[in-house]
C-alpha cells in the first residue's frame with residue numbers, strides 16, 4: 001500500500017492544468033443559497049478577486065436545485081455561475097452532491113434512508129443520512145453525476161472532482177445486511193465453519209449454522225463478538241468505497257478523466273482511510289483545530305475522537321504538533337505526496353464547544369503550517385456565511401457584516417498574496433526519515449477489546465501522536481505509515497500499541513531491521529492476528545523472535561498509579577500497562593528496568609541487534625520524558641539529523657524538498673512572543689521576507705519564515 005493502488009497521478013496533474021504553479025487559495029462557494037439575490041452573486045466575483053481567492057469548490061450540497069424532481073435536471077443556474085467564474089479566471093473544484101439528498105428522494109424511496117444499529121430507520125434530515133447500498137440511491141447519484149461530468153467535465157477551469165462530502169457513518173438496513181453477508185461469503189470462500197473459527201463462536205454457544213443468521217453488530221443483540229465487529233468495520237469501509245466508485249464511474253462515463261478527491265476528516269474512527277485513499281488521485285482533508293482553546297471536556301482532547309482540536313492547557317504549539325500529526329497522516333494516505341487542505345475556517349467554527357476566533361496573525365500562521373507539512377492548497381469552509389441553517393455562525397471569508405475592511409477578510413487577502421509568492425513549491429515533499437505506524441484495523445480491534453483496561457485511557461491515536469510529537473519537537477520530520485506501506489525510506493519506524501499484527505508482517509519488519517532499520521514497539525503489541533484471535537506462545541506474538549523478549553504477564557496501573565522506570569537515560573514513569581518481561585535471546589540488551597512494583601529490577605525496555613539494525617521493545621507506555629530520552633538514543637543509533645540543532649519551544653519546524661532538490665526550511669512560531677532561532681550553517685535565502693539570513697533569526701510572535709538553502 002506504499003503506492004496505494006498506483007492510481008495517484010498527482011505529478012501529472014501538477015504539470016497539467018491542476019495546480020498551474022501555485023498553492024491553491026480557495027473556498028467552498030454556495031451560490032445556490034443566494035439565487036434570489038443576483039446582486040450578491042455579482043459582488044462575489046469581485047470580492048473573491050479582492051480576497052485573492054483563485055479556486056472555489058462548487059455544488060457540494062446542490063442536489064435539490066440540480067434535480068428538483070426525479071429525472072428533471074436544472075443546470076442553468078450553475079451554467080451562469082460557471083461562466084462568471086471562468087471569466088474571472090477562478091478555477092472550480094466541482095463537487096458531486098451526494099452528501100445530502102433532496103426530500104423528494106426520501107419520500108419516494110424510503111430505502112435511501114439510513115437504518116441505525118438499533119434497527120430503526122432514520123427520518124429525512126441532516127446530511128450523510130443515506131444508505132450506501134440502496135440501488136435506487138446509487139442509480140440517482142450515478143445519473144446526476146454523469147450529467148455533471150458531461151456538462152462541466154471538459155471546461156478548462158474545472159480542475160478536480162470533489163466526490164460527495166466527508167464520507168462517514170454506517171447503515172444497518174436489510175439491503176446492507178444482505179451485502180454484508182455476501183461480502184463475508186466471499187471473504188471466507190463460502191466456508192461458514194471458517195467464519196465460525198475466525199470469530200470464535202463456540203464461546204457462549206454462538207455458532208452460526210447458516211449465512212442468513214449473520215447480522216451486523218447491535219446493542220440489541222451481538223455487541224461483543226470481536227471478530228464480527230472487526231469484519232463489520234472492514235465491510236463498512238468496503239461498502240463506502242464501493243459506493244464512491246459508483247460516483248467515480250459516473251464521472252468517467254460522463255467526461256474526460258479529471259482527477260478525483262474526497263474530503264477526509266483526519267483520525268475519524270469509521271473508515272479505514274488507507275483503503276479508501278487507494279482510489280483517490282489526490283488526498284484532501286478538512287482541518288479545524290481550535291486555536292487558543294483550553295480546558296478538558298473529554299478524555300480525548302489533544303488527539304483522538306475530537307481530532308486534536310485543542311490543547312487542554314491552551315498551548316498552541318502543542319496543538320500545532322497534533323495538527324502536524326494529522327497532516328502527516330494525509331501525506332501517508334497519498335504515499336508521501338502532497339495533499340490539499342480542502343476545508344479550514346478563516347476565523348472560527350460554530351460546532352465546537354466554543355466558537356473562538358483566531359487571534360490576529362494566527363490565520364496566516366496556521367494556514368502556512370498546513371503548507372509546511374505538505375498541503376498544496378489552503379481552502380475554506382466557507383466563502384460567504386448563509387443567513388440561516390445549521391452553520392450560519394460558522395466563520396466565512398464574507399461574514400454577515402459583508403465588509404472587506406474587517407480583520408478576517410484582510411488576513412485572508414494577506415495569505416493569498418503570500419501563497420502567490422510560494423508558487424513553484426507545489427508538488428514538493430516533506431522530508432522525513434522516521435515514521436510512526438498507524439492502522440485503522442489495529443485501532444478498531446484495540447478499542448473493541450474487553451480488558452486489560454476498560455476505562456478508555458488506552459488511547460491508540462494519542463499514544464502514536466506522543467511518539468510523533470517527540471520527533472517533531474526535535475525538528476525531525478516524521479511520517480505516518482501503514483504496516484503494509486513502503487518503509488524503505490525510513491531509518492526508524494515506531495509501532496506503539498501494535499495490538500493487531502498479522503503473521504506475515506513479522507517477516508517484513510525483520511527484513512526492515514536486517515537491512516539497517518531501527519524498529520520500536522511497545523507493550524500490548526503482537527497480541528491478536530487479523531481475526532482478533534490471540535496469538536499463542538506469548539506476546540508480542542509473531543514479533544517475539546525479532547525483539548527477543550516475551551511478556552510473561554501485563555500489570556495494569558489503576559487511576560494515577562505509576563511505575564518508576566530506570567533507564568540508561570534517566571528515571572521516568574511508566575503508565576497504564578507494564579509488561580513483566582522474560583528475555584529469550586542472549587543478544588538482548590536491557591536499556592531500562594522497573595524501579596518498583598513486584599517486578600522491580602526486571603527489564604522494562606530492551607534492544608537487540610539484528611543484521612545491520614536494532615529491534616527495540618518498550619514494555620510500558622513511557623511518560624513523555626521517557627519517550628523523549630529514547631528518541632534521543634534512536635537518533636544517535638540511526639544517524640537521524642534534525643533540521644535544527646536546537647528547536648526553541650513553540651517553534652514548529654518542517655522541510656519541503658522539490659523534485660529538483662530545492663530544499664525549504666519552514667520555521668513557524670506558535671507563541672505570542674518573539675523567539676530566537678539558531679539557523680543551521682550556511683547562507684539561507686528568505687523566500688517571503690527577502691534577502692539572505694545566516695546565524696540567528698528572530699521570529700516575532702506568530703511569525704514565520706521560509707528559507708531556501
Ligand SMILES: [Zn+2]
Nearest residue numbers: 131171173176
Ligand atoms: Zn442500508
